[in-house]
Amino acid sequence: MRSNNRRATAAFAVVAAASIAAxxxxxxxxxxxxxxxxxxxxxxxxxxxxIAALKTLSLRADYRREAGAMAGxxxxxxxxxxxxxxxxxxxxxxxxxxxxxxxxxDLELPERYLRSDVGTGGFALTRTEGxxxxxxxxxxxxxxxxxxxxxxxxxxxxxxxxxxxxxxxxELARMxxxxxxxxxxxxxxxxxxxxxxxxxxxxxxxxxxSGPEDFKVRLYVDAESHLPLMLTYMEAEPRIMTRSFxxxxxxxxxxxxxxxxxxxxxGGHTVAGRGEAPELTPxxxxxxxxxxxxxxxxxxxxxxxxxxxxxxxxxxxxxxxHRIARGTGNKTVEEWDITSYKVNPAFKTDRFKVGx
Numbered sequence: 001m002r003s004n005n006r007r008a009t010a011a012f013a014v015v016a017a018a019s020i021a022a023x024x025x026x027x028x029x030x031x032x033x034x035x036x037x038x039x040x041x042x043x044x045x046x047x048x049x050x051i052a053a054l055k056t057l058s059l060r061a062d063y064r065r066e067a068g069a070m071a072g073x074x075x076x077x078x079x080x081x082x083x084x085x086x087x088x089x090x091x092x093x094x095x096x097x098x099x100x101x102x103x104x105x106d107l108e109l110p111e112r113y114l115r116s117d118v119g120t121g122g123f124a125l126t127r128t129e130g131x132x133x134x135x136x137x138x139x140x141x142x143x144x145x146x147x148x149x150x151x152x153x154x155x156x157x158x159x160x161x162x163x164x165x166x167x168x169x170x171e172l173a174r175m176x177x178x179x180x181x182x183x184x185x186x187x188x189x190x191x192x193x194x195x196x197x198x199x200x201x202x203x204x205x206x207x208x209x210s211g212p213e214d215f216k217v218r219l220y221v222d223a224e225s226h227l228p229l230m231l232t233y234m235e236a237e238p239r240i241m242t243r244s245f246x247x248x249x250x251x252x253x254x255x256x257x258x259x260x261x262x263x264x265x266x267g268g269h270t271v272a273g274r275g276e277a278p279e280l281t282p283x284x285x286x287x288x289x290x291x292x293x294x295x296x297x298x299x300x301x302x303x304x305x306x307x308x309x310x311x312x313x314x315x316x317x318x319x320x321x322h323r324i325a326r327g328t329g330n331k332t333v334e335e336w337d338i339t340s341y342k343v344n345p346a347f348k349t350d351r352f353k354v355g356x
Contacts, residue, residue, distance in 0.1 A: 033193035037205045037221055042181040044226035046318035051180045054318070058342040059105040061324070063117075064098055066333040099124075103336060105175075110185040112352045113172050128354055129168060136164035137355035153355060166213045173211065177219055178228045178309035178321055187211055194218065204229050227319065230308045236300035303328055316343040 042051055101119040106112075114130040129138040136154040154164035173183040183189050189211035197204045203223040209231075210216050217233040305328055309321040320341050326334040 031192055033205075034191040034207050037193060037207060037226075038181060038191055040226040041221050041228060044319065045179075045181050045228075050317045051182075054180065054343060055109055056344050056347065057105075057107045057179075058340075058345050059103070059107075059338060060340045061103040061105075061336040061338040062100070063103050063334060063336050064100055065335075066098060106347060106351060107172070108347060108352065113168060113184075114352055114354065115168075115171070129164070130352070130354070131165055131168050132352040132356070134165065135356070136161055136168060138164060139354050155355065170213070170215055173215060174217060174231060174233065174307055175324075177209065177217070177231060178307070178324065180318075181228065183209075183211060187215075189215065196223070225312075227312055228309045228321075230306055232304055232306050234302045235305050237303045315341045318343065 042048060045051065099119060101117060101124065104114075104116040104118070106114045111131070111133045114128065116126060116128040118124075118126045124142075126141045127138070128140075129136070131137065138154055154161040169184075169187055173187050173189070176183050189209050192208045192210075194206040194208045197206050197220060204220040205223055207219040207221060208216070209219055217231045219231045220229045221227070222229045305326060308323075308325040308327070310325075311322040312319045313322050314320075320338075322338045324336040324338065325332050
């Protein structure tokens with residue numbers, strides 16, 4: 001299998017069909033085969049000595065994302081988007097097909113992780129989240145003058161804190177499988193060989209990876225290069241709703257004047273856009289809060305995502321993917337072009353103190 005995302009996407013239907021039919025190996029044989037495949041994969045990625053020496057890592061990338069696809073691995077545990085005001089515009093789900101920006105990821109093993117998603121264009125946000133030990137954090141700021149952000153800190157609610165930590169750990173574990181062929185040290189997983197998948201581009205070993213908090217992915221390892229090719233996982237689909245308000249505080253009639261536009265995610269943030277009446281009235285806030293709670297009370301639809309790793313290049317003795325893409329079915333919804341890696345950089349002491 002080659003590292004072209006378009007070809008891999010086209011071949012995915014064949015691979016998926018093969019994966020369903022191939023899961024017939026005996027448990028003991030599968031585990032032994034998985035151990036061998038994982039060993040070959042880690043050797044192709046740089047070898048055990050190089051991987052063991054990796055203590056810190058920085059990644060920088062430019063991204064393109066389908067509007068409404070949400071940052072992170074899927075919908076992030078049931079996130080949804082809400083917009084007020086007709087039209088949406090400026091990069092919202094109905095305002096354009098694509099969003100762009102930059103990704104910054106810093107990692108200090110075993111238990112510090114930070115991801116910053118810096119959007120560009122109108123109505124763009126900078127969302128920084130991750131964890132320091134057992135403390136999850138999230139901070140959201142607007143990138144446009146006049147934009148206001150109201151964010152629910154994970155620290156404010158034990159349930160929200162647990163979900164945020166679970167989401168960030170799962171996101172990091174999926175990325176680590178493509179970078180070093182294993183998850184972070186404090187996130188133990190098991191590997192089971194699930195058969196051989198075939199596509200027009202070649203063959204791949206399928207490895208079922210299971211871990212804490214019901215973590216499950218299927219990893220595809222190129223049978224020729226032994227490099228991670230892609231993985232599949234189930235995640236909640238983003239839900240999109242709209243709300244419109246007039247400048248005097250009422251609901252907007254069709255074609256009537258609109259007040260501020262607002263984007264709300266189940267991950268806990270509300271964004272009020274610029275306008276003549278940027279402040280929401282108590283009634284409007286109550287309506288938005290009610291709509292969000294109703295959406296959060298409804299179980300989200302789960303869909304399968306595919307994470308592609310390609311364009312591997314040597315970085316300080318390690319083979320690192322320089323393109324990462326995410327898709328659903330045969331459609332790519334997000335692509336990263338990785339501009340730089342730094343292996344074992346030194347971080348400032350307050351780098352992971354976001355929100356503390």
